[in-house]
Amino acid sequence: MTGAGLELRRVRKSFDDRPVLDDISLVVRPGEFVSIVGPSGAGKSTILNLLTGRLTPDGGEMLHDGVPLASGSYRFAFMPQRDALLPWLRIIDNTTLGLEVAGMKRKAARARVAPLFAEFGLDGFERHFPAQLSGGMRQRAALLRTVVQGKAVLLVDEPFGALDALTRTQMQQWLAAMWMRHRWTVLLITHDVREAALLSDRVYVLSARPARIARTIPVWLPHPRPAAGSPEVATVEAEILNTLFNPEF
Numbered sequence: 001m002t003g004a005g006l007e008l009r010r011v012r013k014s015f016d017d018r019p020v021l022d023d024i025s026l027v028v029r030p031g032e033f034v035s036i037v038g039p040s041g042a043g044k045s046t047i048l049n050l051l052t053g054r055l056t057p058d059g060g061e062m063l064h065d066g067v068p069l070a071s072g073s074y075r076f077a078f079m080p081q082r083d084a085l086l087p088w089l090r091i092i093d094n095t096t097l098g099l100e101v102a103g104m105k106r107k108a109a110r111a112r113v114a115p116l117f118a119e120f121g122l123d124g125f126e127r128h129f130p131a132q133l134s135g136g137m138r139q140r141a142a143l144l145r146t147v148v149q150g151k152a153v154l155l156v157d158e159p160f161g162a163l164d165a166l167t168r169t170q171m172q173q174w175l176a177a178m179w180m181r182h183r184w185t186v187l188l189i190t191h192d193v194r195e196a197a198l199l200s201d202r203v204y205v206l207s208a209r210p211a212r213i214a215r216t217i218p219v220w221l222p223h224p225r226p227a228a229g230s231p232e233v234a235t236v237e238a239e240i241l242n243t244l245f246n247p248e249f
């Protein structure tokens with residue numbers, strides 16, 4: 001498919017003459033779940049900062065449905081790593097924030113998010129503050145705030161990195177089920193090789209800085225995915241790890 005979805009073509013970015021992204025080309029087609037995995041400091045967050053318009057590339061092209069992205073045009077919904085909720089706002093107000101910032105009236109914004117509270121496991125917590133929720137619930141609330149914006153692509157930066165291992169596994173299973181139901185178009189940044197294997201249709205593995213795409217790994221496993229720890233998932237994990245630890249990169 002040409003043109004449709006999100007596409008980066010030979011994108012480059014340096015900070016103070018220090019190249020961070022050397023040559024990044026990738027594609028996220030509508031309804032796909034795509035992950036980027038890479039060594040720490042390789043430039044993963046920089047890619048998302050380019051896509052949210054916070055940074056501009058030094059070279060290359062960024063396209064959505066074949067149209068170049070204008071800098072600062074927030075076409076995509078972004079869920080940052082952590083502390084994504086404002087502690088002084090109740091959960092209901094946190095989840096409507098993106099809509100309100102976009103100009104929607106509070107009442108209309110609440111009407112849009114309220115029916116989703118049950119699906120996101122937050123029923124009855126509308127008037128709680130973030131500190132009164134578990135880490136997993138906070139991340140579900142942050143994701144709810146992201147998806148209700150109805151943007152074409154969800155950019156998700158390391159959403160479960162701060163959670164304990166058990167909660168993280170539960171959240172990955174929950175996100176996989178939610179994605180199957182909604183078929184959001186997702187670009188996920190993660191350090192978690194298992195998470196990438198369990199959720200993604202395709203994994204881009206970055207080289208160390210200055211980053212290029214070391215390898216593109218299509219994940220052909222059916223949805224719903226076999227359980228974490230199954231041989232099929234372990235094979236994909238091994239493929240990603242082998243690329244990450246390959247000295248050529």
Ligand SMILES: Nc1ncnc2c1ncn2[C@@H]1O[C@H](COP(=O)(O)OP(=O)(O)OP(=O)(O)O)[C@@H](O)[C@H]1O
Nearest residue numbers: 015016020038039040041042043044045046047209
């Ligand atoms: N605005 C900026 N100004 C200067 N340097 C920056 C800026 N943003 C990122 N960098 C540098 O670019 C490099 C890549 O950073 P980035 O946060 O994109 O990496 P990452 O792969 O997301 O890292 P991690 O996995 O540790 O979160 C780092 O060396 C960082 O210090």
